[in-house]
Amino acid sequence: MPSRPDSDPANDPANDPANDPANDPEDDLDRGVYGITVAAELVGLEAQSLRLYESRGLLTPDRTSGGTRRYSANDVTRLRRIAELMATGVNLTGVGMLLDLQDENTRLRREIDARPDGRPRPRATARQSGA
Numbered sequence: 001m002p003s004r005p006d007s008d009p010a011n012d013p014a015n016d017p018a019n020d021p022a023n024d025p026e027d028d029l030d031r032g033v034y035g036i037t038v039a040a041e042l043v044g045l046e047a048q049s050l051r052l053y054e055s056r057g058l059l060t061p062d063r064t065s066g067g068t069r070r071y072s073a074n075d076v077t078r079l080r081r082i083a084e085l086m087a088t089g090v091n092l093t094g095v096g097m098l099l100d101l102q103d104e105n106t107r108l109r110r111e112i113d114a115r116p117d118g119r120p121r122p123r124a125t126a127r128q129s130g131a
Helices: 025-031 036-043 047-055 073-087 092-114
Strands: none
Touching: 025 073, 036 047, 036 073, 047 073, 073 092
């Protein structure tokens, strides 16, 4: 008896690598793949600058079991943003503050986008919050 085409495991969506949560393209952006020299070249900075930015808490690259830094695509994007801000005269403390604000803004936008109605939650007034 011939097999039905829809019973073929190759046609089963559960077997499609694109449907595997482990293959989420968003995860690839966070996976450390670039060494410090390559990451520095990609953004036009010296490797020592990347070490300084890490020591100031501006980014946290992945580390191999041996301790080697591995930068992700998101890290490279963040390094480009740091370089842009530094080029406009913002000091490292200011860069850190701006990046924190941008990260918070991104988090809040995702939170709003995840709401079914797409609207922000109403703000609590002083009376409602008990202040």
